[in-house]
Amino acid sequence: MLIGSILQAKGTSVATVPPDATVTELLATLAKLNIGAVVVSEDGVTIAGIVSERDIVRRLHERGADILTQPVSSIMTSEVRTCGPDANVDELRRTMTNHRVRHVPVVRDGRLAGIVSIGDVVKVAIEELETEKDALVGYLRR
Template sequence: MRISEILRRKGAEVVTVAPQAPVRELLAVLAEQNVGAVVVSSDGLSLDGIVSERDVVRRLHAVGAELLDRPVSAIMTAVVHTCSPDDRVESLRPTMTEHRIRHLPVLREGRMVGIVSIGDVVKSAISELQTEREHLEQYLRG
């Protein structure tokens, strides 16, 4: 299965926040959108970074409440692993596991066209296993 199939099923919406937005605003976006990570983008199409709930918690522990007024760019991950709509889902599993990545922005020609989560990857693997099981059962039945 390709990443484009996942995006076709779940949609291509990418929740973004501007790099200069305060962390307080980021928290509101995470809560309102019910997501675990947000792409940091100055224009909603390009990729400046990514920031997750985990990033906030770790920095909040280190810095304290003053973090809430700092810009998102101060806590974002600037070097972001990405994928393409043409990538196969299986190729993402090792990358996501080894680097402990839960969200991968999907880029086509440098522009964001979606985002996939580890949940999307696992869901696709389960779906493929179920389909394979059904085919095997049909084969055994003759």
């Protein structure tokens, strides 16, 4: 299955914050949208970085509560792993596992086109296993 199929099902909306937003503003966005990561983008199209809940917790532990008033750019991951809509879900699952990332922005023609989470990838794997199981059970009942 291709990443584009996941985006067709879940949509292409991506939460973004500008690099100069404060970490407190970032936390409000995460809480309001009930999500685990946001793409850092100046214009909602290009990717400057990504920030996850884990990033916030780690920086809070390292630097203390002062990070809450600092810009998101001071805690974001600037080397963002991305994929295209034509990427294979199995390949992305391996990448996410090997590099310990849970959110991967999808880029089409240099523009932000969606985001895929580890939950989306696991859901596809479960659906494929259920389809396989049903086929095997059907075969055995013949």
